[in-house]
Amino acid sequence: MNCGRIQRAAPSDGTPVGNQNPRQRLCSHTFFLARLALPAAVVILAWPDTAHAYIGPGAGFAVGTSLLAVFLAFFSGLVAIVLWPFRWTIRAIRGRRAHANARIKRFVVLGLDGMEPTLAEKYMAEGKMPNLSRLKEEGTFSRLGTTLPPLSPVAWSTFLTGCNPGKHNTFDFLTRDKRSYQPLLSSVRIRGSSRTLKLGPYRIPIGKPDIRLLRRGKPFWNILGEHGIFSGIVRVPITFPPEKFNGVLLSAMCVPDIRGTQGTFSYYTTRDEHDDYISGQAIRVQRQGDVIQSHLIGPENSIKEGAGAMQCPFQVTVTGEGRARLQVSGETYELKAGGYTPWVRVTFKAGPGVKVRGICEFLLLRTEPDFELYVTPIQIDPNKPAMPISHPPVYATYLAKSQGLYATLGLAEDTWALNAKILGDDGFLHQCLEADEERETMFFDTLEKVRRGTVVCVFDGTDRIQHMFWRYIDPSHPAYNGQAEQQHRNAINEHYERMDELVGRTMKSCDDDDTVLMVVSDHGFNSFRRGLDVNVWLEQNGYLTLKPDGRGKKYLAGVDWSQTKAFCLGLAGIWLNVKGREAHGIVEPADADALRNEICEKLTGLQDEEAGELAVSRAFNAHRTYQGPYAAEAPDIIIGYNRGYRASWEAAVGQPTDALFHDNTRAWSGDHCIDPKLVPGVLFCNRKIDTPNPRLMDLGATALELFGVPVPPNMDGKPLRLADPDGTFPTNGRAREAKTSDAGEPLHKEQLAATS
Amino acid sequence: MDAVNWLLLNAGDAVLATWSAVKVGAAWAWSIVDTLLDPLLSVVLACLNPLCTKLGDLVYAILSPFPIWIGLTLLSVAAGLIALLAFRYTSNQTAIGRAKDDIKANLLALKLFKDELGVTFRCQLRLLWAIARLQRYMLFPFFVMLPPMLLLLAQMGIRHQWRPLQPGEQTNIELRLTDEAPTTDTTPTEPITLQPNPGLAEIVGVPGADRTVWRITAGSPGRHILQFHLGAESIEKELVVGTEFQRVSAIRTRHNWGAQLLHPAEPCLPADATVASIQILYPHVDSWIHGANWWLLSFFVISMATALIFKPLFNVRF
Known part of the structure; x- marks a missing residue:
């Protein structure tokens, strides 16, 4: 404006200074500054330019970001439009014309981990699950054959590879180290970088850490991806570390916390005495006036020699009874007893410029008479993941x-803290519901983004809540103890209803003829009242010998290997101490099969004399059960427990006790690691299925068949026969007749032979 | 169909005409805003400018032992830090964080789901919406930081944009009359004179119908007050001669808040004066770092860099 006024003046006749026309110079100066002085806000905001720099770096940077974002948006959009025909052509030329032979546009699997068919039927009959009832009436409801053993890592591995465990190498959460007999995670191995550069006290790692997926076999979405079909996979167990494929994937079960464990909670207290916790750590703190200072414990400092675990200091100031203020990583949070903070980002400093970032939630338990604070396991920050937890990263x-x-830990719900009675039912339930809410947002975002292809999402809340709240629905459970009036006696029922609402919302977003929706669970559920100490049984039957002071020692430390033929570690079964395989093996390989059969025979029909119940339905010789290149890696014997039984807590960690059976008085009161015929999963589908006795391992093959992709011959699962939207079954031969085993039974070697 | 053809044929003219109309409309709107703001802001600036100039003199006196570019750097760093903190406490950091996260999320979605054209378009729309939201959250801190930043820049401008005349150096002084001033076709009815002054070694006047230009040669160093006479009316204007780095006032104009803001070193001419402005065409400061126009770029770069460096320390999102 000012410039305009000056321009109206007559031009100067004088000689320009510095060879410039004075009018021009005056105009340029004034115009230059006028842009500052007359910042018509509307003009500036509507026309972001360098003027923003004048009002502060923040705004300038924001405008820069915005312009960059706008540019990137249009550029990427343009690229997408321009390149789409080329991509389509390339796929066609390479014989990967996505969807060319597909019967459907989209295949959606909603996994509800551990949904029990009998409970589902009961709640549907009571009218509490109208959406699943509708799915049942309009499509299919059936029991779904699970795996042996019916454990989530095994079952979901079978689901995604379509193979029996002998081909995917996952038989339990844990396996054993053949040299040390120590437990190892069965699906993943994480090791730091082997080479380091030493600079004074610092060791700079050269190369990436070795994170190796031990699960074998190819997920069906990888095969779909090879044929151009895109997939969105959210929190399906045993997908860590993520594999490359045509799609997006967020890993789940077995993703560690930042300490590298499967979840270690922290419990800060002024109490003098506290227990040792499984998957938890108690830290005694001092209260000085109203102030408590302590630190979060991070991973080992691999950069600085001898530095120990990294720490992140925090301070809690008690502001009243049941109230406090938390200061951590430069942020302040108000705490109220019983209420969680939101996810808090915390930073651990390893060395100059090297930081590890994590997220956790704080829960103030009480301030009086003792101060008690619970902190969730510190999880990988998804904003800046310390290790790959997704594909693409x-x-x-x-x-x-x-x-x-959001929670990134594989087992995000802290069952150990509830078992240890650090967390109450409310605190645990909050974690389950929060994790499911986070996942629902991811799931629906994926449904919105993936309009053609496969979407799979697994919700864990059903599994975790049934594990921990079964004691409220089983009056004969040792932990029931007259607690039927407790607030959470309907926790399982209510969660089933929540899941039904989720199914309703999913059906709404899949309400088209081209989408096949399946709601599945990997196994069912039952009560866990009594635990069998398998090592004691082996000892009583002469298969295991303890050292004189060996009883009660964890991780098989008390076992005399020179006189032990078999031992138990983990939930699934029994290992033989085979010469040449185990470090101190004594069983001749030639005798192993006979020994397996002998133990199976003795275990089958094992009675719990004290309770007067059958404890073991069947025991399986694994080498005759599984088929595939990794069958030899399985536990030698898999135990199929009867309802109400499972391996005892002590047996799972290799800690022989002095009793064969133990009452389970822990909050972890429901389980599914029993005879698979007793805990089949569920299968709901929005289409009619006329294949009898569908199995979890058939779903991958079904997905391939629906998209017109050939099912690989090494896949054990067979496509289910799905009706077209009009209710008729295709007769063009594309849907092959499934070859299945008996109702709800896992696939056995003999059965495989019979069906092939 | 004829209408469509007509539109197609005249599309260029239509665009130009629309743009002209927008410009006219914007000018009209601004004139209204200007008229409304002027009475208040003129008074405020008349009070603030002497204080700011004194403060500026003090700050530059403190910085005087350093080379000019270091002074500019220190001032830019301080401004960047103060602006950063001001932004931290006047903006809705949570909302800004959300908007920025939305921008990043949609940019990533464009990369992740590039095969779905529908998703691409939806993401672009959401991206634009997130950008609009981010701009909206910038408004309040923008208006809070605007006045002090403009006052600071005006003070810097009168020091870094122009340099004083050196003794013996020639330039022009231009006096413009208002539209209401009585003139003949070629000269003002009243004679306009510039009084001799120690700062002026030589004066040659060239009268015109609505302005008079003097060709002058700078005299002795120092701050000199030039006296202009137009009939009975007497007007003053500061002239700075010297070789050192110091502030200069290039122009003195009539009462207007915009002019007051940009030229804070001298008070405005009286509202009833027949003189519209007096301008001395000082030479530009010649430096690629702190010279004319470059000083502003240096200020921008250094203050931005400071803000970016200290952003994590103060936990600021922008």
Whole structure:
């Protein structure tokens, strides 16, 4: 404006200074500054330019970001439009014309981990699950054959590979180290970088850490991807570390916390005495006036020699009874007893410029008479993951940016803290519901983004809540103890209803003829009242010998290997101490099969004399059960427990006790690691299925068949026969007749032979 | 169909005409805003400018032992830090964080789901919406930081944009009359004179119908007050001669808040004066770092860099 006024003046006749026309110079100066002086806000905001720099770096940077974002948006959009025909052509030329032979546009699997068919039927009959009832009436409801053993890592591995465990190498959560007999995670191995550069006290790792997926076999979405079909896979167990494929994937079960464990909670207290906790750590703190200072414990400092675990200091100031203020990583949070903080980002400094970032939640338990604070396991920050938890790696960041921070730990719900009575029912339930809410947001975002292809999402709440709240629905459970009036006696029922609402919302977003929706569970559920100490049984039957002071020692430390033929570690079964395989093996390989059969025979029909019940339905010789290149890696004997029984807590960690059976008085009161015929999963589908006795392992093959992709010959699962939207079954031969085993039974070697 | 053809044929003219109309409309809107703001802001600036100039003199006196570019750097760093903190406490950091996260999420979605054209378009729309939201959250801190930043920049401008005349150096002084001033076709009815002054070694006047230009040669160093006479009316204007780095006031204009803001070193001419402005065409400061126009770029770069460096320390999102 000012410039305009000056321009109206007559031009100067004088000689320009510095060879410039004075009018021009005056105009340029004034115009230059006029842009500052007359910042018509509307003009500036509507026309972002360098003027923003004048009002502060923040605004300038924001405008820069915005312009960059706008540019990137249009550029990427343009590229997508321009390249789409080329991509389509390339796929066609390479014989991968996505969807060319597909019967459907989209295949959606909603996994409800551990949904029990009998409970589902009961709640449907009571009218509490109208959406699943509708799915049953309009499509299919059936029991779904699970795996042997019916454990989530095994079952979901079978689901995604379509193979029996002998081909995917996952038989339990744990396996044993053949040299040390120590437990190892069965699906993943994480090792730091083997080479380091030493600089004074610092060791700079050269190369990446070795994170290796031990699960074998190819997920069906990888095969679909090879044929151009895109998939969105959210929190399906045993997908860590993520594999490359055509799609997006967020890993789940077996993703560690930042300490590298499967979840270690922290419990800060001024109490003098506290227990040793499984998967938890108690830290005694001092209260000085109203102030408590302590630190979060991070991973080992691998950069600085001898530095120990990294720490992140925090301070809690008690502001009243049941109230406090938390200061950590530069942020302040108000705490109220019984209420969680939101996800808090915490930073651990390893060395100059090297940081590890994590997220956790704080729960103030009480301030009086003792101060008690619970902190969830510190999880990998999805904004800046310390290790890959998604494919592509930015997918985890994308989810964090679009919906906020979320639990990344494989087993996000802290069952150990509830078992140890650090957490109450409310505190645990909060974690389950929060994790499911986060997942629902991811799931529906994926449904919105993936309009053609496969979407699979697994919700864990059903499994965790049934594990921990079964004691409220089983009056004969040792932990029941007259607690039927407790607030959470309907926790399982209510959660089934929540899941039914989720199914309703999913059906709404899949309400088209081209989408096949399946709601599945990997196994069912039952009560866990009594635990069998398998090592004691082996000892009583002469298969295991303890050292003189060996009783009660964890992780098989008390076992005399020179006189032990078999031992138990983990939930699934029994290992033989085979010469040449185990470090101190004594069983001749030639005698092993006979020994397996002998133990199976003795275990089958084992009675719990004290309770007067059958404890073991069947025991399986694993080498005759599984088929595939990894069958030899399985536990030698898999125990099929009867309802109400499972391996005892002590047997799972290799800690022989002095009693064969133990009452289970822990909150962890429901389980599914029993005879698979007793805990089949569920299968709901929005289409009619006329294949009898469908199995979890058939779903991958079904997905391939629906998209017109050939089912690989090494896949054990067979496509289910699905009706077209009009209710008729295709007769063109594309849907092959499934070859299945008996109702709900896992696939056995003999059966495989019979069906092939 | 004829209408469509007509539109197609005249599309260029239509665009130009629309743009002209927008410009006219914007000018009209601004004139209204200007008229409304002027009475208040003129008074405020008349009070603030002497204080700011004194403060500026003090700050530059403190910085005087350093080379000019170091002074500019220190000032830019301080401004960047203060602006950063001001932004931290005047903006809705949570909302800004959300908007930025949305921008990043949608950019990532464009990369992740590039095969789905529908998703691409939806993400672009959401991206634009997130950008609009981010701009909206910038408004309040923008308006809070605007006045002090403009006052600071005006003070810097009168020091870094122009340099004083050196003794013996020639330039022009231009006096413009208002539209209401009585003139003949070629000269003002009243003679306009510039009084001799120690700061002026030589004066040659060239009268015109609505402005008079003097060709002058700078005299002795120092701050000199030039006296202009137009009939009975007497007007003053500061002239700075010297070789050192110091502030200069290039122009003195009539009462207007915009002019007051940009030229804070001298008070405005009286509202009833027949003189519209007096301008001395000082030479530009010649430096690629702190010279004319470059000083602003340096200020921008250094203050931005400071803000970016200290952003994590103060936990600021922008």
